[in-house]
Amino acid sequence: MQFIDEAIIQVRAGDGGDGSSAMRREDNVPRGGPSGGDGGDGGSILIVADPQLGTLLDFKYKRHYKADGGEPGRNKDQYGKRGDDLTLRVPVGTVVYDDESGAELADLLTAGTQFTVARGGVGGRGNIHFKTPWNQAPRTAEAGTPGEERRLRLELKLLADVGLLGYPNVGKSTFISRVSRARPKVADYPFTTLVPNLGVVQLSGERDFVIADIPGLIEGAADGAGLGHQFLRHVERCRVLLHIVEDSFTTGDEREPLKDFDTINRELERYAPGLASKPQLVALNKLDAGTHSASVEELVAAFAARGITLHPISAATGEGIPALLEKMWPYVATGRNDAAGIAPPPRDDD
Ligand SMILES: Nc1nc2c(ncn2[C@@H]2O[C@H](COP(=O)(O)OP(=O)(O)OP(=O)(O)O)[C@@H](O)[C@H]2O)c(=O)[nH]1
Ligand SMILES: [Mg+2]
Numbered sequence: 001m002q003f004i005d006e007a008i009i010q011v012r013a014g015d016g017g018d019g020s021s022a023m024r025r026e027d028n029v030p031r032g033g034p035s036g037g038d039g040g041d042g043g044s045i046l047i048v049a050d051p052q053l054g055t056l057l058d059f060k061y062k063r064h065y066k067a068d069g070g071e072p073g074r075n076k077d078q079y080g081k082r083g084d085d086l087t088l089r090v091p092v093g094t095v096v097y098d099d100e101s102g103a104e105l106a107d108l109l110t111a112g113t114q115f116t117v118a119r120g121g122v123g124g125r126g127n128i129h130f131k132t133p134w135n136q137a138p139r140t141a142e143a144g145t146p147g148e149e150r151r152l153r154l155e156l157k158l159l160a161d162v163g164l165l166g167y168p169n170v171g172k173s174t175f176i177s178r179v180s181r182a183r184p185k186v187a188d189y190p191f192t193t194l195v196p197n198l199g200v201v202q203l204s205g206e207r208d209f210v211i212a213d214i215p216g217l218i219e220g221a222a223d224g225a226g227l228g229h230q231f232l233r234h235v236e237r238c239r240v241l242l243h244i245v246e247d248s249f250t251t252g253d254e255r256e257p258l259k260d261f262d263t264i265n266r267e268l269e270r271y272a273p274g275l276a277s278k279p280q281l282v283a284l285n286k287l288d289a290g291t292h293s294a295s296v297e298e299l300v301a302a303f304a305a306r307g308i309t310l311h312p313i314s315a316a317t318g319e320g321i322p323a324l325l326e327k328m329w330p331y332v333a334t335g336r337n338d339a340a341g342i343a344p345p346p347r348d349d350d
Pocket of ligand 2: 172173174184185186192193215
């Protein structure tokens, strides 16, 4: 299925029904009074986070949503029926913005959370409410008020604990296929991965976390080069980033790990400064295939000179991966333990 993580939609809540100004006309009632009932309220538009959904695809095809209006009031004191609310279902992790002001209206982080995005109009009062001692037969009735109308921008930001970063072809998808049951396509050409993929990593002792594989980044991504930086929003909520570099020359790409690492961090910085300062673990992949521009020891030393631990791994054979996953765990667990008020385990860089 197509993965859509952004949509602009127009929503219009229902108008309130008008109040009625009917008069009582019955043969055996000598002087009829006002008998116009109230209009019903218009239906509102709500947005709810549905864990069954994984994309905003539905909103690509249908962009206009309108809730029912309230029915008008009628004679014989009859009130108009309320308009039904319209509930739009979106994936968990969807952020709702008012597209005109840019203001964030809601961040639907947990399943079942709901939010009213457009309020229905209020039904007008019928003339039965306007009878006074000095006016026994008022013709006055109120009109219903219009329902709210808004243009909304929906943005899905996946909820993953760990986000994978790196140039195309470094082996991000191979990595996620090895550590989880996710099976994204793996191939020796750049931009094989076109949409983010999530996988659940299971460690011993009932510890698990979610990892996100996103399309590869290249220099100029912030300006739209390659697939651009549009998928970076999916790692915004991650607790830690796994930055993968490689130097094997297996795909014919002349990679320079430290330079690549800096380039991608510059793109992160340009996209969102907060993202560049997120903790990163750095892995040198394709250890089984050897290195091209420098030896593994030289690369490890070059990163160490910058205060960065480079973790040599092979997504193909699994070498180095169990230890790396254990390194990730404290970062993943930290946020959770903070919430529970438990002291976090020590980190790699402490
Ligand atoms: N020898 C070796 N090859 C690997 C390893 N990991 C990945 N590859 C190969 O590298 C190529 C690219 O792997 P992918 O997993 O598709 O790379 P990616 O980073 O997801 O690439 P994009 O989706 O294009 O960004 C494929 O031909 C893989 O088989 C590894 O550890 N060793
Ligand atoms: Mg890939």
